[in-house]
Amino acid sequence: MLIGRLAFLVLACISLAPAAAQSHLLTEPPHPPKPAADWLLDNSAFKAEIYQGQSPKEIALSNGLIRRTFRLAPNAATVGLDNLMTGESLLRGVKPEAEITIDGIPYTVGGLKGQPNYAYLRTEWIDQLTNDQASLQFTGYEVSEPKAPFEWKQFRHHAANLDWPPKGVHLRMDYRMPLPEELVQSGKSLPSDYGRKQLMATDFKALDAAWKTTVSKAHSRSSFINEGKVGEIYTPQNTGVAVERSLTGDVRLVETTIDPGTDQSGDWAPGLALIYPDRIIKFSLTPGGHVNDQGRSLFSVWDGEKQTKTAGERVNPEFSGAVSLRIRWDMSGIYCEAKLPNETWRLVEKLAPQKGKPTSVRIGKMDAKGQATDNKDDLGELVRLHVTHFAAYGDYNQTATDAAPKEASQAIKVSVHYELYDGIPVMAKWITIDNQSKSAVTLDRFTSEIIAAVEDGSAVEARKYLPHTPNIHVETDMAFASFDADDANHHVVHWGPDQEYNTQVNYLKLTPCLLKVSPEVGPGQLIAPGKSFTSFRTFVMPFDSYDRERKGLAQRKMYRTLAPWTTENPLMMHARFADWDRVKVAIDQAAEVGFEMVILTFGSGFDIENNSPEYLAEMKKYADYAKSKGVEIGGYSLLASRKIGNGQDVVMPEGMTPTFGNSPCIGSEWGEAYFQKLYNFYQQTGFTLLEHDGSYPGDVCTSHDHPGHRGYEDSQWNQYQVISEFYQWCRSQGIYLNVPDYYYLAGSNKLGMGYREVNWSLPRAQQLVHTRQNIYDGSWTKQSAMGWMFVPLTEYHGGGAAATIEPMNEHLDHYEGMITSNLGGGVQACYRGPRLYDTEETKVMVKGWVDWYKAHRSVLEGDIIHMRRPDGRDIDYWLNVNPGGEEKGLLSVYNPLDVPVKKEIYVPLYYTGLSQKAVVSERDGVAKTYDLDREYGIRLEVDVPANGYVWYLIK
16 A cells, blocks of 8 residues: 555645545445454555545544544544454543643644543534634644664574665644634633732731631631741641631632641541532542542532532542642633642642632631531541641733733644554554744643543443453553553553543442553643654554463564564573673684673673763773674773762662662753763773663752752653663664563663562572563563573572582583573573583583574564463473474473473464464474364374473474
8 A cells, every 4th residue: 555655655634624635535445344464463464554534524543443533623533443353332422622721721733522422432423523623733744755864784584574764655734823802701720810900919838817717616726827828727537627718899700728737537638628608619539529429539619509519520630749729710610620749730620600709718727618617516637737828819811821922822733643554453642842933932841642442341340340441551761660561651642531431330430441642741842942852652552352372472563663673583682791701702602602792781880971082092992802702892880879979879769769779860960971971981891792781761850059959840741862872872872671660662672570689599400490480470571582591600698508600610501591481482592601601511401402492493483472381290381383484383381390391282373374284393303293173273192201201383
């Protein structure tokens, strides 16, 4: 379909004329109920393309596996997300395409409103949806081919038939900012000072005479000024303590900030009240919740006649720290709005407009009706909370916003990018912001993906467990602090409740069915005139099954496509010492037995931060010698989990500690110098590997003295940009990256398969079982090449002689078992010691298995099919498969017992791509042909010697 794609390169589509604009698009061919081919075996037929939608106003991205459909008028929005592998619709509601906050003002990007029921989306409803004038407005789109986000220098062995960048289609949709009057007319929750004059304000450092205090007489300690601190309320939980002051007639907005502290009130919750001549309007936060609310934090509203205990449709704001409340009013109604820490204002409840004007405002602990009374039947325990701020503003004045000319809004362009790839059910998405105005703007927050997905389960209650999230894999290229994809992305990938889904089964409306992808902190990026901002990329992959193996295979295929450098899998030795004589021995031995890389490991004496000319020249000598032997060389460096001092470490917010206990700030002067040393080292020496331990784990920093960030809000984003740009530079230079963190999509090659380091001090026989357990468990979502293991040739974390391979010739069987356990799964271990062999017999054994591995490398570095997990009680086995190769499978069978085992096992061969017959040979022996059964499997008799290993080749 390349001709079709090129036909739409640089094609602008104006939203005002959608029917005409889409007239050149292809019509999507019909899809069978189930794809004719299994994409995990043969994905060649699934080509990504952009098509005309069912409506003239729609376009669709589809590759025969998934489809995303966009309505382009009256604004652009996703109106379809279909899993073509199963025939299911994944979308139940229309949401904005993104959300951004610029200079404190929140905006939605695209989207349509008016959907009557968020349980499902009927086609006829889409035509009735309306535009939100306060949202960014769609202006056009452009189609092209995917471009590589960074270069991948390919010179070492990797999997065959990989494209970089991956083939597919790229769609960019452009939006303009709304005008100030459009924002105001929409009723959107804007910053309090947007177009309004501040009329009064206090931070309660003192209490002036304008404030009247009402204090409960139920307890002698009850006060609004506790221990000399104005605004700190100390009183029994169900009592009233408040301050009140009169309002002038031109006030139209009042706000306060309250830290609820230890207060867990329900009806006597702290809040804000407007006093009218004939009624009171109260808006409060209820951190203790109400009866039947399971302790959830809620807002409540008293409208003068009745109480709404679950204002905001039972949102769960999770009060932690100070919360701002405000009430604003105009002819259209009374708006109760809240702002949580590090968030923007949001509407909680809208009330009908009131006659007359409020005469005063009351702040503090009040009863449900806004009076500072007590619950005489149950005063409760003493609680402490703090009112820290109050302000009042006048009416909106358009001339106050005219200072920002209309052209400024038009000069900021927001683009939403989508990429759909050939052969995999994965779509990428990210946003860019181009500032062509004359002033700098600050991007405070962004949400780059929003999907109202069909829920995965129905749970009326959620007393302890919520339903599962939808059967969709989501991750980003801003992942860190874990060996697991979901855990490494938890700070950006958020499945939460949908406030608009009022018909869901869950009583508290907490079903996790709304996907929002956004950083928890920042990014707080200043975008200068003429500059742009690019977000991280989000990758969304619907699964076609709940089968664990199949889901894992899908994820592994995704990495092969989107991070093909992870298929590089060199055999590597960890050289225990860094002096020339012993490094030379390590290089020579690696070359002799076929190892491909030597790493100057931790504790070896290697110092990558030594940038003296003499040291760099010495390391270049190492690299030149290694290259002459056909071996690569690299070294170790520790970033986090150490303390630098002198103001160079991260300054964490109160109550928080760095992930690893200590960590320097990448944005400090030390951090900038550190990375400059790394760049310089690799440019000067010719080393081609970095083992980067303690990689950046996402620690924030509140310092205002570090040159690499301005403060807390931009600290995480800026630090991540530094390290990800460095890793991407390494990828462009061919520098192999061992990083014990989930930086695959940012350029790293490998992280640990997953093991406990002290287990390498266990007796040797136990280490063997743990090795295979770690590989078995770690390879469900990782390819074999993506995770390293460990082989301690010398003592490591203790254990003495019983845990150690050296002297190797005395423990040859165990050494061989460790090699076959790793290479038999296509996994590379860090062989840590001063040498790889000590005798000719040891050398022959090591070289023999390395030669065997290289002879069958393509299939061994294929996917592992999990069959029987190692348990030390019987044989264990797995199957490596490569459906596109001549060798379709290689079955590895291990026996941890002291007696031989002979038995029949069942071997599933579906993922080898074989469908009728399989030719099986034991250890390159005589081949035997088997007929596959209806489940694409065979029954195979295996005979495994005591503490031995047997392998079977399948063609």
